[in-house]
Amino acid sequence: MTDYGPRPVDRRLPTEEARDLLALVRDLLDREIKPVAAEQEEAGRFPRETFALLSESGLLSLPYAEEFGGGDQPYEVYLQVLEELAAARLTVGLGVSVHTLACHALAEFGTKEQRAAHLPAMLGGGLLGAYCLSEPASGSDAASLTTRAVRDGDTWTLEGTKAWITHGGVADFYTVLARTGDKGARGITAFLVPGDAEGLTAAAPERKMGMKGSPTAQLHFDGVRVPDARRIGDEGQGFTIALSALDSGRLGIAACAIGIAQAALDEALEYTASRQQFGRPIADFQGLRFMIADMATQIEAGRSLYLAAARLKDAGLPFSKEAAMAKLFCTDAAMRVTTDAVQLLGGYGYTLDFPAERYMREAKVLQIVEGTNQIQRMVVARHLAGPETR
Structure with a gap:
């Protein structure tokens, strides 16, 4: 490599x-x-x-x-x-x-x-965190979550199940979104829950096609008691907090996607420069050179897009639309680039001896996490054309 x-x-x-x-x-x-x-x-x-x-x-x-x-x-x-x-x-x-x-x-x-x-x-301090928004029946429709927090004096009791939690079962703390009021976005509150809280258990990790070293698991809250001092923000402010975090998190996913794509391009460049066919490196053949050029262009465009969104955030300006665009474009680009990298390596790209196949498997999940790319298109469209009519 x-x-x-x-x-x-x-x-x-x-x-x-x-x-x-x-x-x-x-x-x-x-x-x-x-x-x-x-x-x-x-x-x-x-x-x-x-x-x-x-x-x-x-x-x-x-x-x-x-x-x-x-x-x-x-x-x-x-x-x-x-x-x-x-x-x-x-x-x-x-x-x-x-x-x-x-x-x-x-x-x-x-x-x-x-x-x-x-x-x-x-x-x-050596701690590792996780973010708990999704549930078995509440993914893209995050406002429909059902994990509930009930107040008793200065303590809240959490009941419910969270799903698809990265670091589930190994995190030292969880930022948890739970329902404290009526149905809808305005009835959700955020809590900081210790990883060793009594009544908090993790299911067996999901068996995934990629990122096998990263545990993804359901979390069960069975009478987990959390002091009010660990409530974050006001009661009912949780959904606003969640969306704010996701805007920033989507930029993180975009950057990860470009990292995977760059690694795949680097691997493809090394292989095509050393692999000889018909008496010369296969990087000499125009069809492959055009693939490499397209891969590099997508990477550079994606990198420019996520950095432009980051600069808006750093300047204190709105960046929600740009974050959704960056997540959408960069993760789609990573899927295309890693697939092309496997193709450029030919049969070797399909083996475990080279990392190209791992990059392709890993790129797929980035089109799903932090809001699927279909959701990102909805976010961008709302910014451009306004809310959907019913």
């Missing part, structure tokens, strides 16, 4: 500090993650020690305020680090994105006292 080396992404980093950060990340990936990625994925091994190392290195806290142990980096920089992590191993890159998503509610909507009490450990 080729070394990633300096790519055009370097020129997009706004400061010398950011360029040094990316160099350190690449060094860490070369030493600790890339050499064991394929073996650990095939074995379905969750790299908890890797996340501990990332926490120790400050890479689980990049976009959050330094006041609470964060890296104080703009999203423009954080996402490019995330792209590198995903290119090395999607289980790690997506895991960092999910952890960042899980911290978002408290960081943006928690009280100063809540942030001071919990964020330092969440951001740099």
Whole structure:
């Protein structure tokens, strides 16, 4: 597999500090993650020690305020680090994105006292988070969730089941959206639930076609008691908090998708340059060269799109439409690029001896998580044409 080396992404980093950060990340990936990625994925091994190392290195806290142990980096920089992590191993890159998503509610909507009490450990204390919105019967229609939280004085009792939870069963804390009022979006509230809370159990991990090293599981809340001090935001504000987190999370998925696509292109370039047919490298043949050009163009376009959305976020401007566009385009591009990479490797692309087949399997899930790409099209269309009429 080729070394990633300096790519055009370097020129997009706004400061010398950011360029040094990316160099350190690449060094860490070369030493600790890339050499064991394929073996650990095939074995379905969750790299908890890797996340501990990332926490120790400050890479689980990049976009959050330094006041609470964060890296104080703009999203423009954080996402490019995330792209590198995903290119090395999607289980790690997506895991960092999910952890960042899980911290978002408290960081943006928690009280100063809540942030001071919990964020330092969440951001740099070796903890790992998960985000609990989806349910067995509530996916794209997130406002129909049924997990319920009932208040008794200063304590809430949670009952219900969450589904498709990345890090389910291994996370140290969960940001949970639960119903506290009537049906609909305005009856949902957010809670910060410890991973070892009594009554909280995880089902066996789902058996997935890709990302086998990343546990995805249902979580069962059976009388889980949570103090009101762990309620995030106001009662009934949970759906607003959830949507805010998802806008940022979609940019994380977009960056991960471009990382996977870049890794697949790198693999295809190395293979086509070394594979000889008819007395010359197959990279000399026009049909294959055009495929490579199209792959690179999609990657560069996707990278530009997610960075443009990140700059809007960093400037404090609305970016929901752009985040949906980036998630949609980048994940579709990753699926096309990884499929073409398998084709360029021919029979070898279909074997476990090369990572191209793993990239293709992993790219598929990115079109589904954080809102399917059909949902992203609905989000974009609403921004352009207004709400649907009934």
